[in-house]
Amino acid sequence: MKKIIALVTAVALSLGTLVGCGGGEKAGDTKDSKKLVVYSPNSEDIINTIVPMFEKETGIKVELVSAGTGELIKRLQSEKDKPYADVLFGGSRAQFVQNIDLFEKYVSPNDKDLLEGHQNSTGSFTSYVADGSVLLVNKNLVGNIKIEGYEDLLNPALKGKIASADPASSSSAFAQLTNMLLAVGGDYTSDKGWDYVKKLTANLDGKVASGSGAAHKSVADGEYVVALTYEDPSASYVRSGAPVKIVYPKEGAVFLDGTAGILKGSKNMDNAKKFIDFIISKKAQDAFGSQLTNRPLRKDAEVGSYMTPMKEIKLLNEDHDYVNKHKSEIVKKYTEIFTSNKK
Template identity: 45%
Template sequence: MKKIASIVLSAVMIMSLAACGSKTETPSETPAETPAETPAETPDEATGDLVIYCPHPLEFINPLVSEFETQSGIKVEVIAAGTGELLKRVESEAANPLGDIFWGGSLSTVKPVMNLFENYTSANEEFIQEDFKNTEGPLTRFTDIPSVLMVNTNLVGDIEIKGYEDLLKPELKGKIAMADPSKSSSSYEHLINMLYAMGEGDPEKGWEYVDLFIQNLDGKLLSGSSAVYKGVADGEYVVGLTFEEGGAKYVADGAPVELVYMEEGVISKPDGVYIIKDAKNMVNAKEFIDFITSEEAQTIIVEQLNRRSVRTDVAAPSYMMAKEDMNIIYDDEALVVENKNAWMEKFNDIFTNY
């Protein structure tokens, strides 16, 4: 009898060991991915966590990261700083990436360095608006952001502000908030927007306006995007040049501010979320891309975070101007990418001369 029991016990142990040895899938891997698309990570490479480099304000980051952590069980570490600073960090760490995701930054800012990012198409690509699909490989769009002017209604008085031309009014000198475009993607996008809008489609003709505009800044450039909308909301500046989302939060909260969509023309572009090339937590990074483009996350973005979705099935907030009511204009994307450094240098040269 003891011999029989011993045989049975040995058989059970062998079956248990076989079952444990056959479980090779990564817990955080999404069902949509196949083994061919998602190479297995070794314990030495993967930490089970996710490190995100992100220039967005914490009030935007936290609700989405919290929801992702709850759904996935993945612990997220966010490194927050300016777009330019974080891109330099990604570049300097290329041989040994310490981050997994770069979340934010306009496409005009990221495209010149998209070799720093991994090709990946999200599981939700079929629901993305046609203009915002990832045709390049590394560039996943996740929100649609028009450039706007943010006006403090308590300070503006009887000064009429409908667009860029109004920013040249003498009574606004020194009262305009704009960040350094080398540090702020929203300010860089405004530079592109004003070149095309005031040059009537020819950016070279727009520099005459930029020269006059810089004179009216009166030597003031702020350190980052958040300093612009906070400065206007706090009453330090009458008007600021920002992305729609930066001012929309204050509008939704009932602050004394309003958004102005420039009558000369508005460029509305998506910003993106990207996997850093050779990221150590590659599986988790792909899961985050799929999450942030999902209907659930995009609904949070619209209903709680004051942005426009890139999905076809998630409508914009009711208090934002409909895109069909804006004077939408377009830039030449290839030309913008080609001239980024030259335009930045030209802007800085003009600024330092005043």
């Protein structure tokens, strides 16, 4: 769902090197193995917290390859007949669904402890965190302007003061787009929802952030009053004491899962299963909720004071199948509306 910062690995591995390193080992060769190869688009904070915890807990050494989700999926597709990775740790559920043939069937015994609606229903991949669409407001700039939801963003006083990335290139901006269509219009095709989008883009005054990171940073830096963004970086600003607050749209917020799965043909299958078990264990889920700024999915996970309890947020359920199937149409319509408002 969201754009995640790519972690620069200590050793840059080319595709050819990755494939070459896999030679000579048979798939499923896990006897006495203390190795695990993890591909991940996750943030540096997640990697530097969760991976060392797993290594300490199990004695298994993780070899990490970090890049954007799209790049990693392409790499996995090219390595399908001779996989180098054991686990893909991160990426949206939609991306896993679209590439389900790459993943081994495995349901962790810890899966039963996840919140309803986030459990492993496909048998092929596991949700471990969720991230929601939010509004990030600069408390020093907002003054008396009321911002409680999407409708408030149409206030003329906010014209040109709203930060938003382009849904055509930003996964978090696209998630915001489908969220507002659902929240305001009730579905993804109603005139009411798209009329709202037309009014909102007019209030953006032709301004678009270079990316999702630029959108929330511009609010934290005091350049814009409010950003259409996502919970993870927003909660990080709140935790660090920045002059911002998170607003969960009163019309409703969609939370999308971060997902992990074991690759078919994994050479370290037992260790891969241990990794999946670990990321939804109580220890790891508590770390996601109280050390990091991610939304854990275990029923009994601890959540930091800087995170709003889920029960206080109005939640909406996205129609994943529809959105995945019609993404290009939704983006095209948004682009046409945004462009026409610039004229």
